[in-house]
Amino acid sequence: MTQSTTSEQPRLFVAVPIPSELKTKAGEAVNGLKRQLPFKKWVHPDDLHITLKFIGEVALVSLPAIETKLERIAARCNPFPLQLLGAGTFGAPQAPRVLWAGLGGSQLALKSLQADVERELAELGYEPENRPYSPHVTLARQYSGTEPARKDALGGLFRPDGDSPHEWTADRIVLYRSHFGQTPMYEPIRTIVFHAGG
Template identity: 40%
Template sequence: MRIFVALPVQGEAAEELTSWAKEHRTKLSFRKWTHPRDYHITLQFLGEWPEARLEELHAALRSIRFNPIKLALNGGGAFGPAQAPRVLWAALAGEVEALKELHREVVQATKTLGFVPEERRYAAHITLARSFTGNNGGALSEIMATMPVEAAWEADRFVLMRTHMNASPMYEVIGEYGLGQND
């Protein structure tokens, strides 16, 4: 199984991202747009994992104690060159330091199972689209200026997701872990 740990994007924030993407997808030529049910913030990509060892991973993730995190949309950006970006993403505001701490907790909990943390700095974001195919990259900055801001939600759980390549939606929740368990 190809798996990762994530925070689902919920409520008004998910609705605003869906509406924005629907309005702008014809103006921006990306090969793949994220299905609205797949909106999430990756906490740690884990990669391939045997189903026979899934309970070990569930136990490690259940050990994490954390309080709910208040987050909000805060515009967006793109990874890659301006004329041909690889990824279009939504940015976050709110309790971003608490989100980074949760990321560190997930990395620490999974390290004992042999998962290796990424070397690059953690950059929390919500992927909206991938693989720019058009020649209208110059319009990207204008369109990104219209990305949703302030739509908020409270992340009260994180999830373990399984990837189903070439499916839409692409991700399946195979574990859910409540935040605020340390109350």
Template identity: 40%
Template sequence: MFIAVRVSAEAALTLNRRATELSERMPFKKWVHPQDYHITLQFLGDTPTGRIPAITQALQDVAKGRRPFQLETQQVGVFGSATSPRILWAGVGGDLNALVTLQQSVVSAMAPFGFEPEERPYRPHITLGRKYQGTDPFVMDIAGKDVVNIQWNVHAIELLQTNLHQTPMYETVGLARFF
């Protein structure tokens, strides 16, 4: 399980069009289903389903008093080796202060449940593809840096469960709306 904010349907459609164009030139093993586009706030890992109500309540407490904020898609980038990347992603811009504050609040709210924060710095992104499999070294210039810029409002935090052999594979099991 993990906690995330979802990308709007309109932004997902735009990202998917771009990912489809890229998939014709970039052999990644797996392309993310558009309904699975999200920005992770905290990865939880294996979590007993019996904990879902308490975790959801903690997320609802985080959401109380928050106002929706705007994010936007930005340039394409990679994680991992420059010539054989693990992840192809779309960057995130907009109200990053609100996003980072939300992420920190989520991490704090999950600490009493025993969930540890990641040691690496928080780098919000939207994963588009995984595991480059080309026979030639990956070249970022093929992708270009641009993604059609689209903005959307974040209205909620979601607790997502991974269903490995399903498409889409992320299922919302807890929801906390801002109000």
């Protein structure tokens, strides 16, 4: 563990991080949507990520075992390309609960990584997710508008033919801790770079 924690049971999840410069671009891209699509909670750009596994509250004594599992996963992984691509919503079309950015690039590698995380952490007693994995980047939650959500407002978000494609190479996984009531809310407590073959 790279940083001390004060809570006896920090709330943790595992994710693929998004590079800082791309977080800034994504934050700028969604700023124009805030008046067109009123959501109660917009994700701070520093908190943007791709969730692989939500773990939940964990005793501090369990952290070394989790980190060992993540090291094993990273030792089997090679970097792969990803891209923010398009946008959409989850929930009722007129009042969605989540606004998300879609992903392009190597979906196969991303889904294989997520399955590996599920398998390894299941060995520690963390139950696998029973729903199919749907990789995305959450941008906002809880639509609060009085009019139906405008899907047309998403048409130009993260377009593949834009002047500044939102691409990067995924080369690490991060164990994050949630701090409710803070902005940004997610603290990286361990970052592990992929190192297959070396």
